[in-house]
Amino acid sequence: MFMLVNCSNCHTPLQLPPGAQSIRCAICRGVTLIADPRSLPPPGSSHQPYPPPSSSTASSPYNHAPPGAPPQVHGRKRALIVGVSYTNSRHELKGCLNDAKCMKYLLINRFKFPESSIVMLTEEETDPYKRPTKYNMRMAMYWLVQGCQPGDSLVFHYSGHGSQQRNYTGDEIDGYDETLCPVDFETQGMIVDDEINATIVKPLPRGARLHAIIDACHSGTVLDLPFLCRMDRYGKYIWEDHRPRSGMWKGTSGGEAISFSGCDDDQTSADTSALSRITSTGAMTYSFIQAIERGHGNTYGNILNAMRSTIRHTDSQIDGGVVTTLITMLLTGGSVGGGLRQEPQLSSNEPFDVYTKPFSL
Structure with a gap:
């Protein structure tokens, strides 16, 4: 059973084999150490890398933006x-x-x-x-x-x-x-x-x-x-x-x-x-x-x-x-x-x- 853990450097979700104490990211090549296996999701859990869509009062069923003014622009x-x-x-x-x-x-x-x-x-x-x-x-x-x-x-x-x-x-x-x-x-x-x-x-x-x-x-x-x-x-x-x-x-x-x-x-x-x-x-x-x-x-x-x-x-x-x-x-x-x-x-x-x-x- 594989579990997901975020890369400690670039935060990419990685598939962690059971019992592994470290994993290398395929994107940034950084090594993430698993210090406490008990902190990982239990086997069989439905951990997802992204949350489900939030509810919205917008008219479009495909616009799940939260209400209010947009956050500050980041620009990368x-x-x-x-x-x-x-x-x-x-x-x-x-x-x-x-x-x-x-x-x-x-x-x-x-x-x-x-x-x-x-x-x-x-x-x-x-x-x-x-x-x-x-x-x-x-x-x-x-x-x-x-x-x-x-x-x-x-x-x-x-x-x-x-x-x-x-x-x-x-x-x-x-x-x-x-x-x-x-x-x-x-x-x-x-x-x-x-x-x-x-x-x-x-x-x-x-x-x-x-x-x-x-x-x-x-x-x-x-x-x-x-x-x-x-x-x-x-x-x-x-x-x-x-x-x-x-x-x-x-x-x-x-x-x-x-x-x-x-x-x-x-x-x-x-x-x-x-x-x-x-x-x-x-x-x-x-x-x-x-x-x-x-x-x-x-x-x-x-x-x-x-x-x-x-x-x-x-x-x-x-x-x-x-x-x-x-x-x-x-x-x-x-x-x-x-x-x-x-x-x-x-x-x-x-x-x-x-x-x-x-x-x-």
């Missing part, structure tokens, strides 16, 4: 960047490491994220705790939100394979959970959208913001956010209600969570050199960065339209990435007949006017 920036290449496997992707490096450069140079506040998980890392394994991804997601306070800006970027699996709880409109695939997913399993939501969405306090940028197949609702922006090719949109019929809580604890994803839940995403003409990239990551760099990053609606336009205008070239796309299809079961089509998506914990709400990280 923190990011988790994951690029999974699946090197030397039948699922290998060529552009994910480039995506991770480009996103780090963008956050540091355009949005002034301190380099020390960015955790990178890629197969290029020599530190075993910085490889994109399932365990490391889980611990890094805990780190991302740990100690989050009002005014904090968090970013989660993922470039790699995504997939789907049958949902049996009734909280998915299409009957499928969306998943992310760590480098060791074939032996350790995938990370399901329910876990991603519980780890980095639900704990967000009032005044904190999370932006997820997910470049993967089947990623439209991979954060399980309650509302999806359904936009047509002319820029007209409605917010589609994805709140589970079971009534399960999928919102935040008063904070703001917004996700840009590479495609709809039933689509696949390209890993190709057709866009940059120089090196392989994820089509979604490339189009997102291009939207920012070309001055379309003032509102969420402008970013989404610019991303879709970039991908739509290169559809005929994306067929150049058909070999990589075929590798992707081995995992997702999709089809490449007629060329790849993907439409980036926007989802949120609350609906908003996408053309007036300013975008900022």
